[in-house]
Each structure stands twice: as structure tokens, then as C-alpha cells.
Amino acid sequence: MSALAHERFGSTLQIRQFRPGQLAVGDGQAALAPKTGDVLMKITFLAASAAAALALFATGASAGTLDDVKAKGFVQCGVSPALTGFSAPDATGTYKGFDVEICRAIAAAIFGDPTKIKFTPLSAKERFTALSSGEIDVLSRNTTWTMTRDTSQGLKFAGISYYDGQGFMVRKSIGVKSALELGGATVCTETGTTTELNQADFFHSNKLDYKPVTFGNNEEAVKAYESGRCDVYTTDASGLYAVRLKLTNPDEHIVLPEIISKEPLGPLVRQGDDAWFNVVKWSFFALVNAEELGVTKANVDEMLNSPNPEIKRLLGKDGTFGAGIGLSNEWAYNEIKALGNYGEIFDRNVGMGSPLKIARGLNALWKNGGLQYAPPIR
Numbered sequence: 118m119s120a121l122a123h124e125r126f127g128s129t130l131q132i133r134q135f136r137p138g139q140l141a142v143g144d145g146q147a148a149l150a151p152k153t154g155d156v157l158m159k160i161t162f163l164a165a166s167a168a169a170a171l172a173l174f175a176t177g178a179s180a181g182t183l184d185d186v187k188a189k190g191f192v193q194c195g196v197s198p199a200l201t202g203f204s205a206p207d208a209t210g211t212y213k214g215f216d217v218e219i220c221r222a223i224a225a226a227i228f229g230d231p232t233k234i235k236f237t238p239l240s241a242k243e244r245f246t247a248l249s250s251g252e253i254d255v256l257s258r259n260t261t262w263t264m265t266r267d268t269s270q271g272l273k274f275a276g277i278s279y280y281d282g283q284g285f286m287v288r289k290s291i292g293v294k295s296a297l298e299l300g301g302a303t304v305c306t307e308t309g310t311t312t313e314l315n316q317a318d319f320f321h322s323n324k325l326d327y328k329p330v331t332f333g334n335n336e337e338a339v340k341a342y343e344s345g346r347c348d349v350y351t352t353d354a355s356g357l358y359a360v361r362l363k364l365t366n367p368d369e370h371i372v373l374p375e376i377i378s379k380e381p382l383g384p385l386v387r388q389g390d391d392a393w394f395n396v397v398k399w400s401f402f403a404l405v406n407a408e409e410l411g412v413t414k415a416n417v418d419e420m421l422n423s424p425n426p427e428i429k430r431l432l433g434k435d436g437t438f439g440a441g442i443g444l445s446n447e448w449a450y451n452e453i454k455a456l457g458n459y460g461e462i463f464d465r466n467v468g469m470g471s472p473l474k475i476a477r478g479l480n481a482l483w484k485n486g487g488l489q490y491a492p493p494i495r
């Protein structure tokens with residue numbers, strides 16, 4: 118670290134330990150008692166019940182989230198409280214944004230109506246408990262697919278709706294042009310995120326001192342950065358775009374060129390409910406397939422007459438693909454009619470048709486040089 122940087126930032130080294138949440142598992146132990154008829158009968162009954170439950174699970178025929186959602190008449194979706202372009206309430210309190218629309222697509226696929234949905238704003242720290250406890254049906258909240266979350270935390274990612282990576286924002290006035298010049302910096306971020314671990318990895322592996330300051334919500338982290346309490350604000354690049362727009366003088370801040378991590382963001386559900394997982398997964402894939410096939414919100418009705426076999430399957434004119442996920446054959450048609458395809462959702466919320474103006478980059482379709490690629494409907 119340069120003497121100047123020392124003077125500017127001080128030199129406290131503090132690396133936080135990431136502690137992934139622990140999956141609470143049920144008590145599956147059976148105590149063996151003396152061999153009385155009663156006990157034997159109980160054991161036989163328990164074994165039969167367990168086998169029946171397993172069989173139901175294996176066929177996906179258990180009454181699960183999809184049935185619950187159909188019965189209550191709406192999807193309960195966990196989102197970010199205030200991340201412009203991704204998820205934030207508008208002046209009327211209606212949630213708007215990319216993550217919000219990925220969730221609305223699920224409601225449209227199930228009910229033919231994207232408004233059959235309720236949103237639960239969740240901080241980074243609260244989000245997984247809300248999902249595990251059943252408070253929400255699906256989480257669509259700029260959440261990174263990591264191995265811990267996808268395995269031991271009991272959750273299951275249904276796709277990657279946004280390929281992202283972590284970046285840094287600083288005030289132009291501090292004269293830093295690269296993240297490698299951040300030695301000794303005070304770094305603000307939100308707790309309960311991959312951001313915390315990535316920054317520890319980055320500063321540690323580059324042998325740079327830094328002082329992490331974490332906050333329970335993003336609003337506080339951004340306020341602390343704006344007030345000068347921190348030299349650096351760090352999060353996913355998507356979050357930097359969103360936050361920069363809301364700063365008093367966006368032009369006084371720059372995003373440094375380094376992207377220090379992979380942040381594959383996408384919707385996720387609880388483990389153990391394949392029927393619901395399939396609905397969320399294929400609701401998303403339908404949007405990407407629609408873009409690939411040129412089916413849009415404007416032309417979807419016309420496309421019902423398309424001779425293209427892939428479009429026919431997508432729009433329910435051929436086959437019974439809806440039945441395979443417990444929905445009507447118009448499931449994908451309903452999504453596209455309500456929201457358009459993946460590209461349209463991207464563009465109007467975070468892309469060139471939005472104030473954020475994020476380039477498609479990695480989120481372009483695979484055939485346009487990006488990574489968005491959905492398995493076929495057939």
C-alpha cells in the first residue's frame with residue numbers, strides 16, 4: 118500500500134468469517150423398545166408411512182407448494198426491498214423490476230394472470246429463513262447460486278436469470294483507478310451476502326489491508342458510503358448500477374474495472390418439492406426460449422399460427438407440456454402475453470430501455486455470444 122493510500126485509508130485488517138446457515142433437519146430417529154406386539158405394530162406402521170411418503174415424493178405427487186399456491190390463489194415471492202431496476206416499489210407501492218417480473222411470470226404461468234402474486238421485501242440476512250420457513254414460495258432477489266445455499270442450506274436454484282460479478286464503487290475524488298489500489302480502504306456492504314466473503318478473498322489474496330463495515334440493509338450501507346464513512350461501496354455489478362443511480366451526484370462516483378467474483382443470480386425454492394421446482398424452472402426457461410424463437414409480447418397471438426414446431430410446443434399448440442408441470446397448456450403463452458420474453462423483460466427493467474442501461478453482455482442469448490441458454494421444450 119502506498120504512503121498516500123495509508124494516509125487516506127488507515128490500515129486496519131479485518132477479515133470476517135462467513136458462516137453459512139445450517140439446515141434444520143427433522144428428528145428421524147426411532148428408539149427401539151422391548152419387542153412387544155404394540156411396538157412392533159408401531160414400527161411396521163412407521164416403516165409403511167415412510168415408504169408411502171417416499172413413493173409420493175418420488176412421483177412428485179405429494180401435496181406441495183404448487184397445490185398450496187393454487188389453493189390460496191397467489192404466489193408469495195420474496196424480493197429485494199429497494200434495488201432500482203431489479204425490485205423496488207413504485208409511487209403506488211407496486212413492486213417493479215427484473216426480479217419482480219421473473220416472479221410475475223410464474224404467476225402468469227399458473228393463473229394466466231401476473232397480478233396473482235404478493236411480494237415480501239427481504240434483507241439479505243432474512244431471505245433464506247423466509248424461504249425455508251415457508252413464509253414465501255419462491256425467492257427472486259438478486260441471490261447468488263452457491264454450493265452451500267444449493268446443498269447444505271436446503272435450497273435449490275431453478276436457473277440463472279442474471280449472470281453477474283462483484284465490483285467496487287469509489288468517489289472519483291480519491292483518485293483510485295483500480296481495485297488493486299484499495300489497500301487500507303474502509304469498505305461498506307450489506308451483511309448476509311456473498312459480497313462479504315468475496316471481498317475478504319480479494320483483499321487477502323492481493324495482500325491488501327482493508328476495513329469491512331457491514332450493515333443490516335443496503336440503504337444503510339449506501340448512506341454510510343455517501344456520507345464518507347466508507348471509501349468503497351461493493352456489491353454485485355448489477356447492484357452498483359442500481360445504487361449509483363440513486364446517489365445525490367452519480368457523476369462523482371466511478372465503478373472500478375475489476376470484477377472479482379462470479380455471481381450467478383436466479384430464483385430459488387426449498388429442496389424436496391420437485392413439482393414446484395419444475396414450475397419455477399420452466400417458467401423461467403420458457404421466457405428464454407421465447408426470446409430465442411422470436412416470440413414477443415406483441416406477436417404472441419400471431420405466433421399461435423406459426424408452423425414452427427418449437428413455437429407450437431412453446432405456445433401449447435402441440436403436445437401436452439403444461440400437464441407435465443401441473444399447469445394448463447397455455448402456461449408459456451400466458452407468461453409471454455403478460456410480460457414478453459426474457460430479452461424484453463431485461464431491456465425494459467435494467468437494459469437499454471431502462472434508466473440503468475445495462476448491456477446484455479453475459480446475459481445475451483448463447484447464439485448472440487452470451488450465456489443465456491434454456492433447454493428445449495419437447
Ligand SMILES: N[C@@H](CCC(=O)N[C@@H](CS)C(=O)NCC(=O)O)C(=O)O
Nearest residue numbers: 197198199241260261310311335356
Ligand atoms: N448476490 C449477493 C448479494 C445480494 C444482496 O443482497 N445485495 C445487497 C446489496 S446491493 C442488496 O441487493 N440489497 C437489496 C436491498 O436492500 O434492496 C448474494 O446473493 O449474497
